[in-house]
Amino acid sequence: MQIKPGSVKPLFDNVLIKPLEEESKTPSGIVLPESAKEKPQIGQIMAVGPGAIDEDGKRILMSVKVGQKVIYKKWGGNEVKIDHQEWLVVEQKDIIAVIE
Amino acid sequence: MQIKPGSVKPLFDNVLIKPLEEESKTPSGIVLPESAKEKPQIGQIMAVGPGAIDEDGKRILMSVKVGQKVIYKKWGGNEVKIDHQEWLVVEQKDIIAVIE
Amino acid sequence: MQIKPGSVKPLFDNVLIKPLEEESKTPSGIVLPESAKEKPQIGQIMAVGPGAIDEDGKRILMSVKVGQKVIYKKWGGNEVKIDHQEWLVVEQKDIIAVIE
Amino acid sequence: MQIKPGSVKPLFDNVLIKPLEEESKTPSGIVLPESAKEKPQIGQIMAVGPGAIDEDGKRILMSVKVGQKVIYKKWGGNEVKIDHQEWLVVEQKDIIAVIE
Amino acid sequence: MQIKPGSVKPLFDNVLIKPLEEESKTPSGIVLPESAKEKPQIGQIMAVGPGAIDEDGKRILMSVKVGQKVIYKKWGGNEVKIDHQEWLVVEQKDIIAVIE
Amino acid sequence: MQIKPGSVKPLFDNVLIKPLEEESKTPSGIVLPESAKEKPQIGQIMAVGPGAIDEDGKRILMSVKVGQKVIYKKWGGNEVKIDHQEWLVVEQKDIIAVIE
Amino acid sequence: MQIKPGSVKPLFDNVLIKPLEEESKTPSGIVLPESAKEKPQIGQIMAVGPGAIDEDGKRILMSVKVGQKVIYKKWGGNEVKIDHQEWLVVEQKDIIAVIE
Known part of the structure; x- marks a missing residue:
């Protein structure tokens, strides 16, 4: 199924990101960490969910918005x-910083 | 036992999904991840539970509905x-976005 | 010790289920998952516990009842x-849906 | 040290159980699960603790009593x-049902 | 550094115990469990901490006292x-019962 | 993509740190711990997030500020x-101490 | 970078400890536990943090102070x-007792 940009509406506190850097994949498919630290990635936010729902049923406002360049953790996304x-x-x- | 579409009523915040894409299964049955990122799947919602029950005994309203095309995490379902x-x-x- | 149907009274939110489908067991005893997804099972509810006790000491009402055919997660039971x-x-x- | 029946007073929500069935132990000492499901055990309750203490410092009443035959999870006890x-x-x- | 009995004052809900039974250690240093169940140990309480501090900053009273013979979980202590x-x-x- | 100092704005309770000491990386890329204890690192804080959001939606004030030399846990960062x-x-x- | 005693100010509920006993390290760098129990260490407290911050934003008072000889868990520190x-x-x- 073909998915078009703009058609994806994230749920809860999910954020749709278009990566700006290639990830280094090992040819064998086995990922060997270079060091014990995670290498985060850089991307642009294309869509933002409405926010997670807290224990009292209220939406938690989102801290990021469409268009921002952000640094995100490598291992967290789908x-x-x-x-x-x-x-x-x-x-x-899993978004740890905005790049201005 | 044969189960008919329409006869499955999910409990709590469970959602019944009909997948729209084939999953790639390795012949040997061993699943080797291509990368460290999960590849989500696309499907159509066929039935929605009444919602989970919060700490005060109240139902939490569901954010998805029957008929929606959604992206869901590959590793979470039954x-x-x-x-x-x-x-x-x-x-x-485990449903991360709606496709409109 | 012989246990008779009807003599088992589940505690808390436990539910007694009579499976309606055979599980496939590997002869060697080693369980190799076919895919990363859990295959749930189908069974009939034979007895239902009185409900778990919440933080305030109150019983949480059960959402299932005796006689229902249900789909339950394969890995959760005793x-x-x-x-x-x-x-x-x-x-x-661990009961995810009722079959009507 | 010799411990006599009746001298063991469980603390909190611990329960002393006399097993009514032999467990199958593998001769090598390595425990190979037959299937992914836990096989619970049957035993008789010999002593019951006073109950766990909740967040407000109050005792939570116990749901089982001395003399009951119970089914308990195989992997939880000491x-x-x-x-x-x-x-x-x-x-x-870890006690999942009473046998009446 | 030599530590004398009586000089150790446990903090929070820690309890100082003098074991009354030898533990079986394998010569190689590798601990192979005999069965899947933990074998608790028996010991005498030599000192008791003042109690843990709850979320409101209050001490939670201790349920054991100096001099008691107790059964404790084998894997929990220092x-x-x-x-x-x-x-x-x-x-x-990790103390599960008192022996009277 | 080139990122300039000063352009990175951490989110929530994230802190941007410029390391002051080289980390010892094994040539093979496999990290063998010298001992079971983590070796923290020393660095200078270059940017500080606005603070995490607590359960009531309020910002939790940050305890560190730009310019401080700090000791941080080796395994936590991106x-x-x-x-x-x-x-x-x-x-x-993951910042455990300030060096004054 | 040289760090001088007295210049390290722990954050939150961190405590700076000067060990009083040598730890046994295996030459190969691989740590083989002698038994399943952790062997705690003895040290002197050199600096104490201001205390962790609880859910209501208040400092939790520290239970230890500078100068105390303490027993601490071997595996917890940096x-x-x-x-x-x-x-x-x-x-x-991770400090379990004070030695007086």
């Missing part, structure tokens, strides 16, 4: 194929 | 064989 | 031998 | 040697 | 060498 | 390449 | 090199 590219849906907590 | 097809029951939190 | 059959005691949260 | 027998101390939550 | 003996500091929750 | 250097984004809880 | 010695920063919860 890949979505959009226009033959690998985009990502990540939870907001 | 397979159910319905009409010789593998459908899935997933918790709502 | 086997009990009743009348030379393997029945199961599962927590209610 | 063995105590009493009168040359292996008895068990389990937490109440 | 060894302290006192008078050339291996004593233990365990959290109160 | 690397960011800034000006051809490996900087780090860590959560405030 | 090493800091001070005056060519390996000191430790541990969380207060």
Whole structure:
């Protein structure tokens, strides 16, 4: 199924990100960490969910918005194929900084 | 036992999904992840539970509804064989986006 | 010790289930998952506990009842031998849908 | 040290159980699960703790009592040697049903 | 550094225990469990902490006292060498019963 | 993508740190711990997030500020390449001390 | 970077400890536990953090103070090199007893 940009509406505190950097994948498919630290990725926010729901049933406002360039944790996201590219849906907590 | 579409009523915040894409299974049965990121799946919602019960005994309203095309996490669901097809029951939190 | 149907009274939110489908066991005893998804099972509810006790000491009402056909997660239950059959005691949260 | 029946007073929500069935131990000491499901055990309650203490400092009443035959999870308990027998101390939550 | 009995004052809900039974250690240092059940140990309480602090900053009263013979979980404690003996500091929750 | 110092704005309780000491990396890429204890690192804080959001939706004030030299846990951070250097984004809880 | 005693100010409920006993390290760097129990260490408290912050934003008072000899869990701390010695920063919860 073809998914078009703009058609993906994240739920809860999920955020749709278009990566701006290639990830280094080992040819064998086995991922060997270079060091014990996670290498975060850089991408652009394409869509933002309405926010998670707290214990009292209220929406928690989102801290990021569409268009921002952000640094996100490498290991947290879910890949979505959009226009033959690998985009990502990540939870907001896995976005660690905005690049201005 | 044969299960018919329409006869499955999910409990709590479970959601019944009919997958729209085939999953790639390795012949040997051993699943080797291509990368460290989860590849989510696309499917159509066929039935929705009444919602989870919060700490005060109240139902939490569901954020998805029957008929929606959704992206869901690959690793979270439970397979159910319905009409010789593998459908899935997933918790709502494992649905990360709606496709409009 | 012989256990008779009807003599088992589940505690808390436990539910006694009589499976309606055989599980496929590998002869060697080693369980190799076919895919990363859990295959739920189908069974009939034979007895229902009085409900779990919440933080304020109150019973949480059960959402399932005796006689219902249900789909439950394969990995969650405890086997009990009743009348030379393997029945199961599962927590209610591991029951994901009712079949009507 | 010899421990006599009746001298063991469980703390909190612990329950002393005298098993009514032999467990199958593999000769090598390595425990190979037959299937992915836990096989619960059957035993008689010999002593019951006063109950766990909740967040407000109050005792939570126990749901089981001395003399009951119960089904308990196989993997949860601590063995105590009493009168040359292996008895068990389990937490109440690992008792899943009463046999009447 | 030599530690004398009586000089160890446990913090929070820690309890100092003098074991009354030898533990079976394998010569190689590798601990192979005999069965899946933990074998608890028996010891005498030599010192008791003032109690843990709850969420409101209040001390939670201790349920055990100095001099009691108790059964404690084998895997939970920290060894302290006192008078050339291996004593233990365990959290109160790892003491499962008093022997009277 | 080139990231300039000053352009990275951490979110929530994340803190941007410029390491002051080289980390010892094994040539093979496999990290063998010298001992069971983590070796923390020393760095300078370059940017501080606005604080995490608590359960009531309020910001929790940060305890560290820009310019401080700090000791942080080695295993907690995410690397960011800034000006051809490996900087780090860590959560405030992984900063264990300030050096004055 | 040289760190001087007195310049390290722990954050939250961290505690700076100067070990009083050598730890046994295996030459190969692989740590083989002698038994399943943790062997705690003895040290002197050199600096104490201001206390953790509870859910209501209030400081939780510390239970230990500078100068005390304490027993702490071996596996919990972070090493800091001070005056060519390996000191430790541990969380207060990993200090299990004071030696008087």
